[in-house]
Amino acid sequence: MQAYRTLEKRFARISDVESALGILNWDNDTIMPAGAAGQRAGQVATLSVIAHELMTGPDMPDLLQDASAAGDGLDAWQRANLAEMRRLHAHSSAVPADLVDAASRANSACERAWREARANSDFKALLPLLQEVLLRQRDVAQAKGAALGLAPYDALLDLYDPGNRMALIDPVFRDLAAGLPALLGQVLEHQSALPAPLPLQGPFPVELQTRLAARLMRAVGFDTGRGRLDTSTHPFCGGGNDDVRITTRYDEADFGSSLMGVLHETGHALYEQGRPREWLAQPAGRARGMTMHESQSLLIEMQACRSREFVEFLAPLVREAFDREGPEWQADNLHRRLTRVSPGFIRVDADEVTYPAHVLVRYRLETALIAGDLALADLPGAFDAGIRDLLGIVVPDDRRGCLQDIHWPAGLWGYFPTYTLGAITAAQLFEAARRAKPEIPARLVQGDFRPLLDWLRPNVHERGSSVGTAEIVRDATGFDLTASIYQRHLRRRYLDAA
Amino acid sequence: MQAYRTLEKRFARISDVESALGILNWDNDTIMPAGAAGQRAGQVATLSVIAHELMTGPDMPDLLQDASAAGDGLDAWQRANLAEMRRLHAHSSAVPADLVDAASRANSACERAWREARANSDFKALLPLLQEVLLRQRDVAQAKGAALGLAPYDALLDLYDPGNRMALIDPVFRDLAAGLPALLGQVLEHQSALPAPLPLQGPFPVELQTRLAARLMRAVGFDTGRGRLDTSTHPFCGGGNDDVRITTRYDEADFGSSLMGVLHETGHALYEQGRPREWLAQPAGRARGMTMHESQSLLIEMQACRSREFVEFLAPLVREAFDREGPEWQADNLHRRLTRVSPGFIRVDADEVTYPAHVLVRYRLETALIAGDLALADLPGAFDAGIRDLLGIVVPDDRRGCLQDIHWPAGLWGYFPTYTLGAITAAQLFEAARRAKPEIPARLVQGDFRPLLDWLRPNVHERGSSVGTAEIVRDATGFDLTASIYQRHLRRRYLDAA
Structure with a gap:
């Protein structure tokens, strides 16, 4: 126990x-x-x-080995904690210091250049710097793969989504890709038969938006x-x-994107605030990776808060907050606005039907780039072809194509799949929650998230990192992750609705 | 140079x-x-x-010795930097870890109990905990004194006011104490012959006070x-x-105390913002102790901003900020309010004539307690006697007597003298500044602090900790610290004014 306690x-x-x-x-x-930027x-x-x-630290390998050797005295949480310690240590120690430094420099240089390259839609200008990032990420993937016993891309993925592997993702993404173009066509046809959403006339003063956001955050839990809730250029969930x-x-002209953003971040926050208290400062008490984190934000934002039931609760609050009346302020119209589907070029602006396409393309390309099966110079063409195949739209320039995201220039390879894995997980968890607590939809009409939260706490939040993502999903929902529940959710919301 | 560069x-x-x-x-x-208190x-x-x-670190003694041995290659700032490194290292390493721990625990326990003991005016309840604090502070004083070659109290003082010693303070404080009762009597008599200040009718909304404070902060520099400027229960200057x-x-009923508080903290901030840029992260670039820091806050608040000249500038801004008119809003009345003298029990509420009495009593008592010349049980009586002798008022209870301040329960022994040393230093510096730049008073009428700041930058702020407090004062003013200039300032402001 001595070594474990020291750890x-x-x-x-x-x-x-x-x-x-x-x-x-956060600050x-x-x-x-x-003026404090340099100092910070x-x-x-x-x-x-x-x-x-x-x-x-130089004593870490011995401590980890001694603690593992004496592992019989540890209970299940302590054993899980030790396993996470080993994993985190492997990620940190696998990469030699000079490679950490080289990768970090490559990322910084490329990220800086990317802002201008994106503005100018100039992929060629970025190519040499991005090539350097990619080469260093391949080196990192090799080094971590050797230490963790993983294939290169899996080793990168493991940092963001511990335990997840290409072999688990591929069939799920294949199912999703196979059904997407047809589903999108049906959704757009169905949507075109509905009345177009009525516009909402602003302005919506920041102070009133803030008050409404605070009211809803508390309702969600x-x-x-x-x-705290504060303001920043790019929304995030931070602190700790x-x-x-x-x-x-x-945006004083549009309250909807900020409001849904707050509800999204509140989903992340609920996860953080629900982690097991006695393990808060230990690896086993951490949130279980980015897929599970994104599943919690999307479960709140997409599954719960864009549901017809929640919008029943939301509509009178919005009318009261901004002191408006009229047909455009009724739940019907608000819900139609919140579930509008429209294929577009920008991932972060995408609706939940088309969002997976953006991720599927990126996942396919970054795995090929890491494997060396695609030359970086061919990325723009491959990117545009992928978007065209899945969404049926033609990318007009690299600014709205492969240059739009910061992830690749910043060295975040292996991160993209977690967005859509999170969306799929959210649908599967939300269905299981409603099965276990059938009152959930009716309670959302009253703005009461208690039954949902009561289910999420033991089934997701309080498990921390004591088990893997796959096990959390299986234990909570009864089966392994599958695209079919997400697809059923999309069909119900976007094809069955009147 | 190698050892010095490593340091x-x-x-x-x-x-x-x-x-x-x-x-x-700050956060x-x-x-x-x-709910984040425990985690923070x-x-x-x-x-x-x-x-x-x-x-x-175990390599520090060798590094300091090697750097000192090779000291010939260092320039004046580097030598000063190395000397400060040695001093800081001595303060940190002189006290054995178990004593650091014991003192820290004693302070925490006593500080917690103090809040209730003060509320109940119950010195006896605090006595055993305060005795433990005092004993540990004596141990710390012994340990640091041995390492620094200083008498025990001087070793405590050196942490807050590097280089200062009882032998330097005693004659200055003796002069001050000798003149104080007579001066106070004259001031009160003079004041009673003037018209009483007219009251200012609130409320003064926080938002308007904040805007005025921001306006004045910028004016000062x-x-x-x-x-940033923000809100807290106890005002301070923090960050770094x-x-x-x-x-x-x-306080919506009184804008004056917040406004003068902001100007006080702005004085501290000017010092921090004016430290030598190339030495910002090094010991030689730090502010030169608490006496010099307090001199800067009091120079701005007391010397500059309570001057008749500045109040000429302030009065129309205040009228505009709160949209008021009338005789009570004229500079005459505002100045009379800002320079009102009234002997009271609470140090932090004291005016600049009576403030030194509060410090003189505390200094006399804490030096005696550290030396073992006074039993802690006798503190309340000795405290009350000191206040009576200097201010002619009778302390009604310990809540308004020796229990009022957090310093002793929190283990901050050797800190008190810096308040009044700061006030004396402020008067001496301000007089020297006006001698060097006679336009300063006329510029204050216009709210222009540039000439004053132009003098403070090279003469105080930019010197950092490259020399001692005494040397800064001597170089900037032409002579050693003396109470006489402060006394002259008080006589001019409180006896000569019409």
Whole structure:
């Protein structure tokens, strides 16, 4: 037990440093004066190095080995905690310091250049820098793969979605891709037979939007004693542990995108606030990767809050908040606006029917690039072909094509699939929740998320990282992840609705 | 140079951790959700331990010795930097870990109990806990004194006011004490012959107060690109380096105390924002202790902003901010309110004539307690006698007597004298500034602090910790610190004014 106890103390210390970084990063993106940027970068770099040093201290291999050898004395949570310690240590120590440095420099240089290249739609200008990023990511994938016993892309994926593998993703994504073009055609045809949504006349003052957002966060179950809502250019859920800070941005001409954004981030926050208290500062108490995190934000935003039931609750609140009346402010019209399907070029603006197409294309391309089966120079053409095949639209330029996202220039390879895996997981979890608690839809009409949250807490949030994503899904829903429930959800919402 | 360069890197890292702590502490006191308190305490404790470990690493003695041995290659700033490194290292390493721990526990326990003991005016209930604090502070004073070659109280003082010693303070405080009762009598007599200040009718909405405060901060010279103004229960100047965060609290019935508080903290902030840029993250670039810091806040608040000249500028702004007119809103009346003298029991509410009495009593008592010349049980009686002798008022209970301040329960021994040393230094610096730039008073009438700031930058702020407090004062004013200029300032403002 001695070695295990020492490791628990070490990881509690790492948790303190990392949650401090969470607050510093939140501050950076919300309220920090501009002149402090250089200094903040220095603080964040130093604390990141300190966390990395704590994780990769020279005594760590022996501690991990001693704790594992004495593993019989550990209970199930402690064993899971130790397994997560080993995994995190492997990710941190697998990559030699000079490669960490080279990859970090390549990412920084490429990310900086990307902003201009995107604005100019100039893929060629970015190509050499992006090539360097890709080469270093391949090196990282090799090094981590060797340490973790994984294929290269799986080793990258494991950082964002622990335990997930291409072999698990491929069949699910194949099913999804196979059904997508036909489904989209039917949805658009069905939609064209419905009345077009009526416009909502602004302006919607920020102060009123903020008050409405706070009201809805509380309804969903956000604990305001352990978190905040603020404003930033790019919305996120940050902070950490007992201090979960979500952000949004406001558009006075359109309250809907900010409101749905807040509900999305509230889903992330509920997960963070529901993690097992006694394991909060330990690896086993962390949220179980980005797929599960995205499943929680999408379960709240897409499954619950864009449901017809919730919009019944929402409509009078919106009328009251902005002091409006008329047919366009009724639940029917609001719901039609919130479930409008429209194939477009930009992933982050996509509806839930077309969103998977954006991810399927990126997943297919980044796996091929990491494997060396696609030359980076051929990326724009392959990207545009993929979008055309799945969505039937022609990408007009790289700005609205393969240059639109920060992920590849910033070195975030292996991240994209978690968005759509999260959406699929959300549908499967929400269906299981309604099966277990049939009152959930009726309660959403009253704005009461308690039954849903009561189900999510033990089935997802409180499991932390004590088991893998696949096991959480299986235990909670009765079977392995499948695209079919997500597809059924889309058909019900977008084809059966009057 | 090798050892010195290694030390510079080490101290830059310490600066990153400490300035990160500055932001975490600011956040804690301003906007943090209440439920995050436990977690934040853990983060702060962990980062403090990390900073302490960086400062006292096993290689530090050799590095300091090697750098000193090779000192010929260093320029004046580098030599000063190395001297400050040695001093900071001595303070951190002089006290054995178990004593650090015991003192920290004693302070925490006593500080917690103090809040209730103060509310109940119950010194006896606090006595055993305060005795433990005092004993541990004596141990700390002994340990630091041995390491620094200083008498025990001087060793405590050196942490807050580097280089200052009882032998330097005693004659200055003796002069001050000798003149105080007579001066106070004359001031009160003079004041009674003047018209009583007219009351200002509130309410003064927080939003209007905030806008006025921001206007005045900018006028004084606060760089809003490198700092912020926010709200907290107890006003302070925090953050660090390029991110100086000051706070205030608002009272809608009285705008004056918040406004003067903001100007006070702005004085602190100007010092922080004016430190030498190339030494910002090094010991030599730090502010030169609490006496010099308090001199800067009091120079702005007391010397400049309560001057008749500045109130000429202030009066129309105040009328405009709150949309008021009438004789009570004229500069005459405002100035009379801002320079009202009234002996009272509470140090933090004291005017600049009576404030020194509160410090003189505390200084006399804490030096006697550290020396063992006074039993702690006799503190209340000795405290009350001191106040009576200097201010002629009778302390009604310990709540308004020796229990009013957090310093002693929190283990901040050796801190009190810096308040009044700061006030004396402020008067001496302001007189020197006006001698060098006779246009300063006329410019204050226009709200123009540029000439004053132009003098403070090279003479105080940009010197950082490259020389001692005494040397800064001597170089800037032409002679050693003396009470006489402060006394002259008080006579001019409170006896000569019509």
